[in-house]
Amino acid sequence: MTLRIVPLYPELLSIYADRGNVRVLEQRARWRGIPVEVSPLPLGADLDPAAADAILIGGGQDRDQALVAEALLAQTPALRSAIADGVPVLAVCGGYQLLGHGYVDQGGQRTPGSGLVDLETQAGPDRLIGNVLVEVDLDGHRERMVGFENHAGRTTLGSGVEPLGRVLAGAGNDGVSGHEGCRVGRVIGTYVHGPLLPKNPWLADLVLGWACERRGLDGALEPLDDRLESVAADAAAAIALAERR
Numbered sequence: 001m002t003l004r005i006v007p008l009y010p011e012l013l014s015i016y017a018d019r020g021n022v023r024v025l026e027q028r029a030r031w032r033g034i035p036v037e038v039s040p041l042p043l044g045a046d047l048d049p050a051a052a053d054a055i056l057i058g059g060g061q062d063r064d065q066a067l068v069a070e071a072l073l074a075q076t077p078a079l080r081s082a083i084a085d086g087v088p089v090l091a092v093c094g095g096y097q098l099l100g101h102g103y104v105d106q107g108g109q110r111t112p113g114s115g116l117v118d119l120e121t122q123a124g125p126d127r128l129i130g131n132v133l134v135e136v137d138l139d140g141h142r143e144r145m146v147g148f149e150n151h152a153g154r155t156t157l158g159s160g161v162e163p164l165g166r167v168l169a170g171a172g173n174d175g176v177s178g179h180e181g182c183r184v185g186r187v188i189g190t191y192v193h194g195p196l197l198p199k200n201p202w203l204a205d206l207v208l209g210w211a212c213e214r215r216g217l218d219g220a221l222e223p224l225d226d227r228l229e230s231v232a233a234d235a236a237a238a239i240a241l242a243e244r245r
């Protein structure tokens with residue numbers, strides 16, 4: 001049994017080191033002796049929903065999002081099937097925006113989204129840039145999520161869509177609501193780059209645990225020594241709080 005991590009269009013959607021999220025999932029599986037392979041989905045290729053155990057979508061400039069939009073739309077049925085089968089999806093920034101119905105950039109150009117999650121994004125007059133600290137309540141316990149954000153988009157969640165967390169420092173979805181990201185079942189969207197997962201190992205293991213469960217592996221992963229990750233997250237949290245806008 002090999003765990004299969006599928007990043008979508010990493011040649012276009014992997015801005016601000018988001019490809020690091022793929023490496024973290026891969027390495028945290030390897031450290032546990034779980035056989036794992038990374039199979040990037042290139043533009044124009046078809047996703048086999050039965051051949052993915054975790055799907056990642058990184059961020060991108062407006063033009064990169066426009067370049068992948070048509071291809072992503074064509075993969076929406078396969079993505080919907082994978083999600084229905086319990087495959088976790090982690091989408092960051094531009095990838096998060098394309099989980100929704102669409103993204104309208106600062107020039108008024110609309111890029112259609114997959115509509116997999118009921119959310120909508122409209123670029124604002126300026127970019128929301130800076131370090132970010134988010135409080136995430138997940139399945140009965142509270143986690144801290146740190147990183148940085150750089151987006152023009154302001155994302156509005158549909159009435160049935162829960163935010164991923166509460167902004168303690170930074171802007172989050174729109175700089176107003178105090179919400180960051182979204183979570184619908186095992187689909188997680190977030191504006192947090194960094195890359196996200198190295199400094200948030202709890203989130204990496206959440207996604208990895210879901211992927212393992214789906215393949216009949218025990219989703220309760222043995223703990224790793226995350227002292228270094230914790231020191232890095234402490235530093236990032238302190239910077240975000242000091243920067244609080």
Ligand code: GLN
Nearest residue numbers: 059060093094151152153
């Ligand atoms: N182009 C989108 C925006 O500016 C997403 C940016 C990103 O992925 N960092 O909002």
